[in-house]
Amino acid sequence: MSQSNPHSAGELSHLADEESEHRTPLLADLRLWAVIGIAFLLIAPHFIYPVMIAKVLCFALFAAAFNLLLGFAGLLSFGHAAFFGFSAYVTGYCLQTLGFTAELGILAGTATGALLGLLIGALAIRRQGIYFAMITLALSQMVYFVCLQAPFTGGEDGLQGVPRRPLFGVVDMTSNINVYYLVLAIFCFGIFIIYRTVHSPFGQVLKSIRENEDRAISLGYDADRYKLLAFVLSAALAGLAGSTKVMIFQLASLTDVQWQMSGEVVLMAVLGGIGTMLGPILGATIIITLQNELAQIGSLTTIVQGAVFVVCVLLFRRGIVGELSHRWNRWRGRSDETTGEEPRTASKG
Amino acid sequence: MTESLLSVEGLEAWYDESHILHGMNFTVGKGEIVTLLGRNGAGKTTTMRSIMGLVRKRTGSVRFGAVETIGLSANQIARAGIAFCPEERGIFSSLTVKENLMLPPVVAEGGMSVERVYELFPILKARGASQGTKLSGGEQQMLAIARILRTGAHLLLLDEPTEGLAPVIVEQIGQIIEKLKEEGFTILLVEQNFRFAEAVGDRHHIVEHGQVIDSFERHEVEANREKITGYLGV
Numbered sequence: 001m002s003q004s005n006p007h008s009a010g011e012l013s014h015l016a017d018e019e020s021e022h023r024t025p026l027l028a029d030l031r032l033w034a035v036i037g038i039a040f041l042l043i044a045p046h047f048i049y050p051v052m053i054a055k056v057l058c059f060a061l062f063a064a065a066f067n068l069l070l071g072f073a074g075l076l077s078f079g080h081a082a083f084f085g086f087s088a089y090v091t092g093y094c095l096q097t098l099g100f101t102a103e104l105g106i107l108a109g110t111a112t113g114a115l116l117g118l119l120i121g122a123l124a125i126r127r128q129g130i131y132f133a134m135i136t137l138a139l140s141q142m143v144y145f146v147c148l149q150a151p152f153t154g155g156e157d158g159l160q161g162v163p164r165r166p167l168f169g170v171v172d173m174t175s176n177i178n179v180y181y182l183v184l185a186i187f188c189f190g191i192f193i194i195y196r197t198v199h200s201p202f203g204q205v206l207k208s209i210r211e212n213e214d215r216a217i218s219l220g221y222d223a224d225r226y227k228l229l230a231f232v233l234s235a236a237l238a239g240l241a242g243s244t245k246v247m248i249f250q251l252a253s254l255t256d257v258q259w260q261m262s263g264e265v266v267l268m269a270v271l272g273g274i275g276t277m278l279g280p281i282l283g284a285t286i287i288i289t290l291q292n293e294l295a296q297i298g299s300l301t302t303i304v305q306g307a308v309f310v311v312c313v314l315l316f317r318r319g320i321v322g323e324l325s326h327r328w329n330r331w332r333g334r335s336d337e338t339t340g341e342e343p344r345t346a347s348k349g
Numbered sequence: 350m351t352e353s354l355l356s357v358e359g360l361e362a363w364y365d366e367s368h369i370l371h372g373m374n375f376t377v378g379k380g381e382i383v384t385l386l387g388r389n390g391a392g393k394t395t396t397m398r399s400i401m402g403l404v405r406k407r408t409g410s411v412r413f414g415a416v417e418t419i420g421l422s423a424n425q426i427a428r429a430g431i432a433f434c435p436e437e438r439g440i441f442s443s444l445t446v447k448e449n450l451m452l453p454p455v456v457a458e459g460g461m462s463v464e465r466v467y468e469l470f471p472i473l474k475a476r477g478a479s480q481g482t483k484l485s486g487g488e489q490q491m492l493a494i495a496r497i498l499r500t501g502a503h504l505l506l507l508d509e510p511t512e513g514l515a516p517v518i519v520e521q522i523g524q525i526i527e528k529l530k531e532e533g534f535t536i537l538l539v540e541q542n543f544r545f546a547e548a549v550g551d552r553h554h555i556v557e558h559g560q561v562i563d564s565f566e567r568h569e570v571e572a573n574r575e576k577i578t579g580y581l582g583v
Contacts, residue, residue, distance in 0.1 A: 201452075204451075212441065214423075215439035218424070218426075219497075219500075220427030221454065
């Protein structure tokens with residue numbers, strides 16, 4: 001992995017200077033993209049159907065939450081639909097039966113996601129790799145069963161016609177455009193939380209655990225605690241996305257909690273590029289747009305989706321955003337990239 | 350010998366079914382540099398990993414100061430004040446040099462300040478924004494040592510810090526180890542390079558088949574040179 005470096009100290013510091021010059025564009029890019037993106041999203045509902053974009057944002061947040069776990073902690077969960085879907089039911093129930101205002105309903109859903117994440121995470125993080133994935137899948141199927149059978153979920157029908165109660169009891173939420181801006185605010189909030197997490201010392205510890213768990217532990221970190229925290233945070237944000245979806249569609253159904261949904265979010269994250277900030281957002285946009293545009297051809301949608309996935313995996317091994325940023329960095333002649341997917345090093349001594 | 354900081358008694362360890370350590374006995378005094386020497390596969394690295402708690406199946410006694418660590422997990426042992434610099438260095442490629450340096454948690458007061466670390470390793474300051482694994486082998490070794498100096502750990506376990514490095518870098522690392530000793534660090538060193546070990550070590554333990562079979566103080570080395578080279582097969 002390491003090559004001997006022929007440069008003298010003087011040359012090296014020169015190189016380092018060059019590097020810091022090269023560093024700005026990428027960072028500036030991300031900020032620039034954020035500003036452009038938000039500006040676009042602010043005016044978008046005037047020429048695109050707001051419910052459609054709101055749906056994309058909602059799934060983008062879901063995929064970003066999932067990516068926090070897979071991309072930065074290296075944990076592949078196959079049960080994220082449980083947090084997304086079950087939180088949706090809780091929010092739906094709170095709005096419909098308990099008469100909560102919008103923000104309280106969403107908060108209740110998010111808290112439920114976190115709590116469920118704590119339960120499932122505490123069991124699952126004891127195992128690694130495929131066993132971790134299988135445990136999360138099994139437990140999420142149990143959640144699915146609860147949703148199918150419990151009296152408050154409406155069984156096969158789900159919760160329909162969930163009222164859009166006013167935000168804080170005063171801001172009217174009945175119009176699509178208002179709901180859209182609420183969703184946009186929640187989306188930005190969620191992505192901001194993820195961004196801060198990844199770029200905090202906590203995020204660095206997560207990355208170190210993903211890369212070499214033994215080493216992180218022998219430096220003094222309790223890896224399980226960090227993984228559990230990441231799991232809970234990811235589950236809470238997935239719950240936030242699920243709760244938001246109820247505000248958009250006024251519906252909580254079994255679709256959101258079944259295993260296909262867990263698979264779909266994996267697809268979105270991998271397609272866009274795991275371990276990147278923009279990847280899951282782009283991945284969700286592509287998948288949701290495909291599903292909408294291809295709705296009229298019915299069951300062929302999944303075939304097209306599968307084909308797109310295969311092509312992307314073959315052409316963009318790091319995901320679309322991961323591959324683009326990798327090539328960009330290479331083109332800039334800057335070999336330092338810290339966000340892209342790195343080959344994982346074996347840790348056996 | 351001064352007051353002992355680490356004392357290992359009857360330490361046995363297993364990887365799955367294979368029994369690697371068969372009762373290691375040795376002590377490391379406060380402020381000493383003690384080396385473990387021996388051929389490949391003698392159990393030197395396993396001894397370090399067992400002290401650090403990375404080998405799960407282990408019995409016997411490892412006392413660090415007043416604390417018995419044999420029942421503790423690796424992260425608890427690290428928090429107690431033992432720092433391990435593994436042979437493969439364990440630099441994280443997804444973190445920058447600076448992030449690698451700042452990653453380990455401070456476990457006790459009295460660790461080195463970042464300024465002092467940069468003074469000892471100026472290259473790390475110059476390369477702070479680079480990806481950790483883009484450093485050369487020697488620089489990575491320096492980073493691996495540097496990042497455990499900040500934490501306040503008193504006992505450093507260094508596993509073959511000179512492996513695969515150019516002679517001029519080995520010399521630098523030797524100087525750094527001397528400086529660390531002056532600053533009061535206690536060091537347990539595993540080495541294949543006997544010349545390096547004899548230059549820095551206060552005491553040498555020869556390890557074979559998972560046991561310490563012989564020990565030499567620094568002043569005894571000259572008289573027993575033939576015996577030692579016989580043990581090491583060099």
